[in-house]
Amino acid sequence: MITKAKLTVSKKVLGIFTVLFSLQSALATAQNEKAKITRYEVKEQYLEKFQKAISEYVQKSLSNESNIMSEAYFEQNNKTVIWLFERWTSKTALDKNNSKSVKELAQTALVKPEEIIYVKDLEPLNKEQWRRTSKKEDNQLTIMLFVDAKAGTEKNFMEVYHTAMPQFRSEPGVVTYQLSQLENDKTQFVTFEKFRSNDAFQYHLNFPPIQPVIDYLNTSIKKQPFQDGIHNLIEFAPLTRE
DSSP states (O other): OOOHHHHHHHHHHHHHHHHHHHHHHHHHHHHHOEEEEEEEEBOGGGHHHHHHHHHHHHHHHHTSTTEEEEEEEEETTEEEEEEEEEEESSHHHHHHTOOHHHHHHHHHHBSSOOEEEEEEESSOOOHHHHTOOOOTTOOOEEEEEEEEBOTTOHHHHHHHHHHHHHHHHTSTTEEEEEEEEETTOTTEEEEEEEESSHHHHHHHHTOGGGHHHHHHHHHSBSSSOGGGGEEEEEEEESOOOO
């Protein structure tokens, strides 16, 4: 005979297993995702044409169900340097959706071959989170920071960021914040930080939880000053706003 108490316990156990299964499924999905950063250095006479080709590719990618995020930027201090950020549900999806027009144009439009960087996100975001946008009235500021950690300190760096990340993402001026590790070198990392304004960025720099990160950057990376690895980026695709 099944009592109410036993039935209640059974429902709780079932609920726990359901949550665990959901977490395992989400983790498996995140592990299969493929993230890619591509750097292009474009000849000035091809810049407008190349930006247009990249913009068309970004728009097409975003309409694909397998795409998680796709965004393109140029360097604030050098418009000829373009960065393309992509995340797909799998490597197969990424490889399948490469842009033929961009690839063909790159053969003549680039100063040198593109640089491809595959990364693993250490604090995964879902598709909805990646596609959050700034508001129309915002003056978005996007920062990318490459970190080359001293061997043996990379675990400490990840732990520091793991503790701070939820607090960073809860800041009112933060749109996106991510830490990734380069696949081909476990001592190299890249952060991708999107703020609603320069004021929001300045708030972040003075936000107490950032201090352990700053302390690490000032003591445990291979080359100082760490600011040399900072890139200020200007978005040109998809450039959507709330």
